[in-house]
Amino acid sequence: AVGRHLGWRPQWRSAAPKPSYDIIIVGGGGHGLGAAYYLAKQHGLRNIAVVERGWLAGGNTARNTTIIRSNYLFEQSSSYYEHALKLWEGLSEELNYNVMFSQRGCLMVAHTVHDVQVFKRHVYANRLNGIDNEWLTPEETKAFCPPLNISPNIRYPVLGAALQRRAGTARHDAVAWGFARAASDLGVDIIENCEVTGIDRDPSGKVTGVQTTRGPIRAGKIGVSAAGHSSVVLAMAGIRLPLQVNPLQALVSEPVKPAFPCVVMSNTIHAYISQSDKGEMVIGAGTDSYVSYTQRGGLHIPAHTLEAICELVPDFRRLRMLRSWGGITDNTPDRSPITAKTSVPGLYVNCGWGTGGFKATPGAANLFAWTIARDEPHPINAPFTIERFRDGTLIDEAAAAAVAH
Numbered sequence: 001a002v003g004r005h006l007g008w009r010p011q012w013r014s015a016a017p018k019p020s021y022d023i024i025i026v027g028g029g030g031h032g033l034g035a036a037y038y039l040a041k042q043h044g045l046r047n048i049a050v051v052e053r054g055w056l057a058g059g060n061t062a063r064n065t066t067i068i069r070s071n072y073l074f075e076q077s078s079s080y081y082e083h084a085l086k087l088w089e090g091l092s093e094e095l096n097y098n099v100m101f102s103q104r105g106c107l108m109v110a111h112t113v114h115d116v117q118v119f120k121r122h123v124y125a126n127r128l129n130g131i132d133n134e135w136l137t138p139e140e141t142k143a144f145c146p147p148l149n150i151s152p153n154i155r156y157p158v159l160g161a162a163l164q165r166r167a168g169t170a171r172h173d174a175v176a177w178g179f180a181r182a183a184s185d186l187g188v189d190i191i192e193n194c195e196v197t198g199i200d201r202d203p204s205g206k207v208t209g210v211q212t213t214r215g216p217i218r219a220g221k222i223g224v225s226a227a228g229h230s231s232v233v234l235a236m237a238g239i240r241l242p243l244q245v246n247p248l249q250a251l252v253s254e255p256v257k258p259a260f261p262c263v264v265m266s267n268t269i270h271a272y273i274s275q276s277d278k279g280e281m282v283i284g285a286g287t288d289s290y291v292s293y294t295q296r297g298g299l300h301i302p303a304h305t306l307e308a309i310c311e312l313v314p315d316f317r318r319l320r321m322l323r324s325w326g327g328i329t330d331n332t333p334d335r336s337p338i339t340a341k342t343s344v345p346g347l348y349v350n351c352g353w354g355t356g357g358f359k360a361t362p363g364a365a366n367l368f369a370w371t372i373a374r375d376e377p378h379p380i381n382a383p384f385t386i387e388r389f390r391d392g393t394l395i396d397e398a399a400a401a402a403v404a405h
């Protein structure tokens, strides 16, 4: 009461489900919350609900290493991620919420001749598509990130790096809270602790609503943005998705004074690192190779990553690790996402972001909202269909994940 008297207001209304809505978004992560926001803000739609089985943004949005970049190889991909990057650049103002987007630069470090060839190809392809990217020599790489060890005598010497200066990091939960508050202010109901357990359809096959742990809810359009559980939810409508679900782990160190100026990613040594605004080194690894819905992984994966980090950044050899965790990543065969209509009328899906969907959050949300509102994809997400895996029109960015996931 005192808070409210002083003008404080909750971040968002925690709503109870109504019997029916025009649109239901399944999944209260950054992508789902953002889609609900853009449906209301850009398409002027009302009577929308976000249905989240746990607590808001408790999935991969809460668990990622917050790297944001658009330096992907293929034109379709770089268009999608660049759409997102441009939205990141204005998002704090758009949401009136500081998402702490920091364009500190992202170095993709090369350790082999193959790496050099692949990353230079990215640089040239990005420039052809109007996306900033530049090649640095080992000495220029160290000048940009002084803690890096560019000695030629280490196991994986630094042979150079591709630098995207507009890339960086953001505060993961802030983007979810910002979208949630803005969506809630536009009348979107955000319903937490409400798991979707079934998708209802009429005799013609069109969706009519969902079954949930808090009762049935009717809706004429349903957008599923459930990340690692997308296959589970779409199976409720008889749709099989080409997703493989693997754990991906990350860990943070004890907080220290500012010591690491940018994001560094390394394909060959399966490691990426940046420093959070709280001072922790945020470190990511490769995926655990087995299929699993656990939010944890094998110890050997982070151990391998820390060996690599200690060689690449010797100053960090005495840093103590504070905690590690895992998330459930939804990986497609070509490591590119699906943002599309499904074969079921009124049912839409945004998934397959695997190990790299945090950077896409505002872009995926924006295009998913377009696809639901207009019942057709935007030109940017049009190639990212489910059918591409049947037709062979793959968008193979496996190598561009920067870490061999």
Ligand SMILES: Cc1cc2nc3c(=O)[nH]c(=O)nc-3n(C[C@H](O)[C@H](O)[C@H](O)COP(=O)(O)OP(=O)(O)OC[C@H]3O[C@@H](n4cnc5c(N)ncnc54)[C@H](O)[C@@H]3O)c2cc1C
Pocket: 026, 027, 028, 029, 030, 031, 032, 051, 052, 053, 054, 055, 056, 057, 058, 059, 060, 061, 062, 063, 064, 065, 066, 067, 068, 194, 195, 196, 197, 225, 226, 227, 228, 229, 233, 248, 249, 250, 284, 325, 326, 327, 328, 329, 353, 354, 355, 356, 357, 358, 359, 360
């Ligand atoms: C360790 C790790 C590190 C990563 N690092 C990066 C990175 O540095 N950069 C990057 O770009 N990407 C990264 N990613 C990937 C990124 O986190 C995800 O691709 C992205 O956050 C997905 O966003 P989302 O909103 O779709 O998913 P989520 O935040 O997982 O939201 C999906 C939501 O759906 C809910 N849900 C599931 N089933 C149901 C149901 N039946 N009913 C209701 N709700 C349901 C879940 O509870 C969840 O909250 C990383 C991922 C992990 C795990």
Ligand SMILES: CSCC(=O)[O-]
Pocket: 065, 067, 068, 069, 272, 284, 355, 356, 359, 401, 402, 403
């Ligand atoms: C988890 S890897 C992060 C990325 O793809 O930029």
